Amino acid sequence: MTPFKLTEELVTEIEQLIENQRDTDLVALMEDMHYADVAEIIDELDEDEATYIIKLLESDKTSEVLTELDDDVREAILGNLSAKEIAEELGELDTDDAADIVGELPNDIIQEVISEIMDREHARDIVDLLRYDEYTAGGLMAKELVKVKEDWNVLTCVKEMRAQAENVTRVHSIYVVDADDKLMGRLSLKDLLTTSTTTHIKDIYIPKVDRVGVNEKPEEVAKIMSKYDLEAIPVVDEIGRLVGRITIDDIVDVIKEEADKDYQMAAGISQDVEAHDSIWKLTRARLPWLIIGMFGGIGAASIINSFQAVMSEFPILLIFVPLIQATAGNVGVQSSAIMVQGLANDTVKGEIINRLLKEFALGLINGAVIAVIVLLISHFAFQTSYLISATLCIALVTVIIIAALIGTFIPVFLDARGIDPAVATGPFITTGNDIFGILIYFSIAKVVLGI
Amino acid sequence: MTPFKLTEELVTEIEQLIENQRDTDLVALMEDMHYADVAEIIDELDEDEATYIIKLLESDKTSEVLTELDDDVREAILGNLSAKEIAEELGELDTDDAADIVGELPNDIIQEVISEIMDREHARDIVDLLRYDEYTAGGLMAKELVKVKEDWNVLTCVKEMRAQAENVTRVHSIYVVDADDKLMGRLSLKDLLTTSTTTHIKDIYIPKVDRVGVNEKPEEVAKIMSKYDLEAIPVVDEIGRLVGRITIDDIVDVIKEEADKDYQMAAGISQDVEAHDSIWKLTRARLPWLIIGMFGGIGAASIINSFQAVMSEFPILLIFVPLIQATAGNVGVQSSAIMVQGLANDTVKGEIINRLLKEFALGLINGAVIAVIVLLISHFAFQTSYLISATLCIALVTVIIIAALIGTFIPVFLDARGIDPAVATGPFITTGNDIFGILIYFSIAKVVLGI
Numbered sequence: 051m052t053p054f055k056l057t058e059e060l061v062t063e064i065e066q067l068i069e070n071q072r073d074t075d076l077v078a079l080m081e082d083m084h085y086a087d088v089a090e091i092i093d094e095l096d097e098d099e100a101t102y103i104i105k106l107l108e109s110d111k112t113s114e115v116l117t118e119l120d121d122d123v124r125e126a127i128l129g130n131l132s133a134k135e136i137a138e139e140l141g142e143l144d145t146d147d148a149a150d151i152v153g154e155l156p157n158d159i160i161q162e163v164i165s166e167i168m169d170r171e172h173a174r175d176i177v178d179l180l181r182y183d184e185y186t187a188g189g190l191m192a193k194e195l196v197k198v199k200e201d202w203n204v205l206t207c208v209k210e211m212r213a214q215a216e217n218v219t220r221v222h223s224i225y226v227v228d229a230d231d232k233l234m235g236r237l238s239l240k241d242l243l244t245t246s247t248t249t250h251i252k253d254i255y256i257p258k259v260d261r262v263g264v265n266e267k268p269e270e271v272a273k274i275m276s277k278y279d280l281e282a283i284p285v286v287d288e289i290g291r292l293v294g295r296i297t298i299d300d301i302v303d304v305i306k307e308e309a310d311k312d313y314q315m316a317a318g319i320s321q322d323v324e325a326h327d328s329i330w331k332l333t334r335a336r337l338p339w340l341i342i343g344m345f346g347g348i349g350a351a352s353i354i355n356s357f358q359a360v361m362s363e364f365p366i367l368l369i370f371v372p373l374i375q376a377t378a379g380n381v382g383v384q385s386s387a388i389m390v391q392g393l394a395n396d397t398v399k400g401e402i403i404n405r406l407l408k409e410f411a412l413g414l415i416n417g418a419v420i421a422v423i424v425l426l427i428s429h430f431a432f433q434t435s436y437l438i439s440a441t442l443c444i445a446l447v448t449v450i451i452i453a454a455l456i457g458t459f460i461p462v463f464l465d466a467r468g469i470d471p472a473v474a475t476g477p478f479i480t481t482g483n484d485i486f487g488i489l490i491y492f493s494i495a496k497v498v499l500g501i
Numbered sequence: 502m503t504p505f506k507l508t509e510e511l512v513t514e515i516e517q518l519i520e521n522q523r524d525t526d527l528v529a530l531m532e533d534m535h536y537a538d539v540a541e542i543i544d545e546l547d548e549d550e551a552t553y554i555i556k557l558l559e560s561d562k563t564s565e566v567l568t569e570l571d572d573d574v575r576e577a578i579l580g581n582l583s584a585k586e587i588a589e590e591l592g593e594l595d596t597d598d599a600a601d602i603v604g605e606l607p608n609d610i611i612q613e614v615i616s617e618i619m620d621r622e623h624a625r626d627i628v629d630l631l632r633y634d635e636y637t638a639g640g641l642m643a644k645e646l647v648k649v650k651e652d653w654n655v656l657t658c659v660k661e662m663r664a665q666a667e668n669v670t671r672v673h674s675i676y677v678v679d680a681d682d683k684l685m686g687r688l689s690l691k692d693l694l695t696t697s698t699t700t701h702i703k704d705i706y707i708p709k710v711d712r713v714g715v716n717e718k719p720e721e722v723a724k725i726m727s728k729y730d731l732e733a734i735p736v737v738d739e740i741g742r743l744v745g746r747i748t749i750d751d752i753v754d755v756i757k758e759e760a761d762k763d764y765q766m767a768a769g770i771s772q773d774v775e776a777h778d779s780i781w782k783l784t785r786a787r788l789p790w791l792i793i794g795m796f797g798g799i800g801a802a803s804i805i806n807s808f809q810a811v812m813s814e815f816p817i818l819l820i821f822v823p824l825i826q827a828t829a830g831n832v833g834v835q836s837s838a839i840m841v842q843g844l845a846n847d848t849v850k851g852e853i854i855n856r857l858l859k860e861f862a863l864g865l866i867n868g869a870v871i872a873v874i875v876l877l878i879s880h881f882a883f884q885t886s887y888l889i890s891a892t893l894c895i896a897l898v899t900v901i902i903i904a905a906l907i908g909t910f911i912p913v914f915l916d917a918r919g920i921d922p923a924v925a926t927g928p929f930i931t932t933g934n935d936i937f938g939i940l941i942y943f944s945i946a947k948v949v950l951g952i
Contacts, residue, residue: 053725082709086728094850258533274504276757277537279750281732298749299730302756306727309760310842316767317838317926318831325843326850329859333866336835340901343831344871347824348878354820355883361816368812368819369805372935373798375823379830380769380794380928384787387768391761392776399507399545399777408780415784420795427799432806450791475768477831484823 054087061094068099073106085111089118092127101130113142116151125154133159137166140176146192146300148172149179179294187271188264190304191285191294197225200234200252207237207251222282225292226255233284233292235259261286264293268304273396275301311472312394316387318343318477339477346481350375350488357492359501366434367495370442371488377420377446378453378487379480385409385457386475393465394472402462409458413451421446441498445491452490453483505538512545519550524557536562540569543578552581564593567602576605584610588617591627597643597751599623600630630745638722639715641755642736642745648676651685651703658688658702673733676743677706684735684743686710712737715744719755724847726752762923763845767838769794769928790928797932801826801939808943810952817885818946821893822939828871828897829904829938830931836860836908837926844916845923853913860909864902872897892949896942903941904934 067076080088080103088107092100092115104112104127116124116139128136128151136155140148140163152160167173175193182188196214198207211224224237235257245254261284262271275283275298285294311322318339323332360367389405392398398405421443428434428442457479461471495501518527531539531554539558543551543566555563555578567575567590579587579602587606591599591614603611618624626644633639647665649658662675675688686708696705712735713722726734726749736745762773769790774783811818840856843849849856872894879885879893908930912922946952 084729086730276750276753278535279537281749298732298753299727302727302749302753305753305756306760309757309764310846313760313764313767313838313842316764317834319835319838323839324846324848325839325856326848329862329866332839332859332863336832336863337867337870339835340828340831340867340871341874343827344824344874347821347827348875348882350823350827351820351883354823361819365812365816365819368816368822369802370798371819371822372801372805372826372939373795375826376794376798376801376932376935377791379931380791381787383768383927384770384790387765387770388774388776388783391764395761395775397775397777405776408783411780412783412787415780416788416791419788420791423792423795424799431799432802476834480830481827484827488823 054084054090056087056090056094061091064091064103065095065099068095068102076103076106080107081111085114086118088112088115092119093123097126097130101127104131105135109138110142113139113147117143117147121154124151128155133162134166136163137168141167141169141172144192144194145172145175145179146190146294148176150184152176153180153184182264185268186264187262187266187268187285187296188294190268190271190300191264191296193294195225195284195292195295196223197227197292198237198251200226200228200255202251204245204247204249204251204254208247222295222297223259223284225259225284225295226251227292231291233259233261233286233290236284259284262296263288269308269394271296272301272304272308276305308394312390312475315470315472316383316390316475343477343481346484349485353485353488353492357496360492360495360499363501364438364495364499366432366438367441367492369432370428371491373424373442374445374449374487374491375484378449378483381413381416381450381453382457382479382483383475385454386461386471386479389458389461390471390475393461398462402459405458405462406455409454410451413454414447416454417447417450420450437499441491441495444498445494448494449483449487449490452486456483456486505535505541507538507541507545512542515542515554516546516550519546519553527554527557531558532562536565537569539563539566543570544574548577548581552578555582556586560589561593564590564598568594568598572605575602579606584613585617587614588619592618592620592623595643595645596623596626596630597641597745599627601635603627603631604635633715636719637715638713638717638719638736638747639745641719641722641751642715642747644745646676646735646743646746647674648678648743649688649702651677651679651706653702655696655698655700655702655705659698673746673748674710674735676710676735676746677702678743682742684710684712684737684741687735710735713747714739720759720845722747723752723755723759727756759845763841763926766921766923767834767841767926794928794932797935800936804936804939804943808947811943811946811950814952815889815946815950817883817889818892818943820883821879822942824875824893825896825900825938825942826935829900829934832864832867832901832904833908833930833934834926836905837912837922837930840909840912841922841926844912849913853910856909856913857906860905861902864905865898867905868898868901871901888950892942892946895949896945899945900934900938900941903937907934907937 064076088111092103095103100123104115140151152163155163164173164177179193196211198210225233226235226237228234235255236259237251237255241254260274260278260280262274264285264287271283281298283296284292285296287293314322319335320338321335323335354361389398424446425439425443428439460474460479464474465471515527539562543554546554551574555566591602603614606614615624615628630644647662649661676684677686677688679685686706687710688702688706692705711725711729711731713725715736715738722734732749734747735743736747738744765773770786771789772786774786805812805822840849875897876890876894879890911925911930915925916922
């Protein structure tokens with residue numbers, strides 16, 4: 051098996067086959083492809099071509115293809131399908147993926163689509179899932195799972211499991227429930243492979259089983275599953291009844307989305323965008339932070355402008371403004387990034403005052419090193435006077451310490467107030483520190499130079 | 502089951518139990534804890550206390566605890582254990598985790614530790630794994646897997662599997678090999694649950710199975726497993742023989758480490774650090790980028806200094822230097838972040854020239870908006886002359902476009918040369934754009950103001 055590679059030749063070939071309606075060749079070409087590969091191809095096609103492929107191939111493949119597509123591409127394709135065709139696709143999907151797609155459909159066709167789903171239990175499960183908020187464990191979970199009652203014996207259990215396993219793509223654990231469907235524990239598949247069939251379930255199940263509540267946040271579920279190395283976790287409702295199951299592949303997506311979001315926030319991109327998005331979407335994501343940064347720059351201009359006496363008497367000070375600004379920004383970003391990551395990974399422990407003292411010490415060390423280098427360079431390369439050099443060095447050390455403290459404090463402050471600390475990184479902290487840095491620089495200049 | 506919560510009270514209680522050597526109470530307290538929770542507690546203890554706990558508890562738990570600890574904590578604890586004690590811990594671990602620990606041991610004790618491992622096959626597997634580079638599929642994989650020969654029938658297969666499954670914590674797929682151990686395909690557990698025992702393996706196995714080579718990079722393995730929603734992937738050597746298996750929990754770690762690394766690089770942190778690391782380690786991670794930023798600032802100072810005529814005739818221009826600099830930095834970080842993410846997620850397609858044209862258009866739009874706002878503010882708030890305002894606006898648009906082009910081009914350039922494009926974000930691009938931005942600003946001033 052050679053790995054799939056998306057090439058322009060392949061896309062052109064498929065486009066020509068579609069144009070000439072050579073269905074048999076298309077099916078022959080694509081039937082052995084993995085759905086994730088078909089999705090990559092569809093991303094390269096226009097809407098009509100994409101719809102053609104979705105209608106042509108079997109729905110057991112195209113349903114999975116649909117789940118892999120970008121939201122806007124999927125929406126466009128589904129707009130070209132009848133309610134019956136959409137229902138066929140949904141019938142092939144696990145309930146969690148099906149519910150995600152139904153959640154994106156226009157309200158007026160949801161009822162019709164649901165009523166066209168052949169398997170009524172499947173349809174009911176999908177409707178059940180629709181009532182959970184997308185950003186909760188309930189919104190992530192699927193209804194497909196294998197569960198057995200504690201008062202069964204292994205023989206009944208195996209029989210029932212065979213029936214249930216038909217609908218479950220991947221069996222991870224067998225969950226044990228009581229008569230009221232309350233989650234009691236689990237049986238591992240391995241135990242099942244190695245246990246005699248005459249034993250009773252209540253004598254062999256493991257009563258300890260990790261679980262999450264339906265209202266738990268996805269990030270929290272991700273933390274629990276990755277901390278405890280779980281491949282699936284059962285979801286229980288408010289009174290402990292087993293209502294669904296979250297598998298690790300969904301969590302991998304959550305982890306990647308979280309990481310992408312934090313990265314973009316640190317880079318001053320205010321919504322989820324990708325390189326291939328439209329110029330308009332990219333502008334909406336980027337312009338807000340640029341405007342905030344711009345007001346920061348205007349603020350800095352006002353501050354410098356207010357130190358007219360310093361400017362006119364010691365214009366040499368102005369050439370070091372970029373140095374002060376860059377240093378303040380870099381230190382602020384470093385400190386805040388470490389805190390944001392620490393908060394995300396739960397590795398920030400102890401009192402905030404200890405963190406700040408540590409940052410103070412760090413700022414002092416880094417500041418001292420930078421100040422000594424700048425002292426030498428300014429003296430020899432720019433022939434600055436001792437007072438100017440002193441101003442510069444004192445300002446650098448002060449700016450580095452204060453930027454580090456601000457960068458550390460703000461994320462903790464936001465986190466304590468329930469705001470995602472990741473917004474505190476990037477342009478936000480840079481802009482704030484620019485203004486602080488310049489204010490500190492000129493204030494110190496005033497004192498040291500006695501203006 | 503209530504979720505575990507690490508509290509100061511709990512840590513104090515455990516410290517006191519250790520001090521008073523109340524072993525029975527300690528065991529009673531910790532035996533039902535998950536190993537990941539015990540690891541969190543150990544992170545809070547000093548070296549002697551940590552070693553005490555590791556020696557006290559059963560090695561089937563402490564071995565897993567060891568894998569969860571920070572490298573330096575683990576190294577300290579292992580330094581207090583005898584070769585025999587370390588071998589006992591290794592005996593309980595899967596081969597991949599055991600090999601990771603052996604790889605960290607001092608060279609002079611490795612041989613003794615290995616010779617103390619009771620299960621000789623386990624020891625051989627660990628030694629086999631040691632020869633793979635840590636940053637390859639071979640370095641990630643474990644030897645534990647369930648494999649069957651294609652010429653067996655299902656009855657033999659089930660018998661053999663039961664024996665093999667004893668050593669495999671989680672059975673994902675049953676791999677099918679030929680007489681030379683070459684990977685031929687797989688059997689799913691589900692198939693096994695629903696197939697009669699008289700069938701022959703070669704008649705029922707699925708010949709298509711995703712696989713990776715031993716030398717594949719971890720990021721590549723992560724991409725394949727997450728694209729195809731795999732929970733385990735077999736690893737083959739250069740001639741296609743099945744040599745190991747990588748499971749999704751290891752890949753979750755790879756994805757998180759990659760994301761953390763990229764995030765830290767974007768924030769100008771040059772090595773993997775956490776909030777609780779020592780001041781010395783944090784300084785080493787942070788100072789290099791600060792020094793690079795400092796040289797950027799010095800470079801900017803030289804440039805401004807070289808425009809003496811502009812400075813003395815139009816000092817007002819200097820108050821807008823922070824605005825130019827912040828804008829250049831923010832645009833550069835945004836553009837590079839989008840490219841770095843696009844390259845990491847394989848969503849950057851098509852010619853680089855098209856990407857640059859798109860960034861040019863984006864820069865033009867963003868630049869125009871920013872320029873109009875700045876024009877109004879500078880005119881009304883700072884009473885700048887029309888020529889100064891014109892200089893500022895032309896410079897802003899130019900800087901935004903050029904910063905966007907540089908931010909887009911550099912990551913693509915680095916990626917094409919096999920360098921991780923993530924180094925191009927953060928302080929690197931900010932520093933470069935600071936200098937470019939200021940150079941452009943003063944050059945435009947010279948032309949527009951006719952100095």
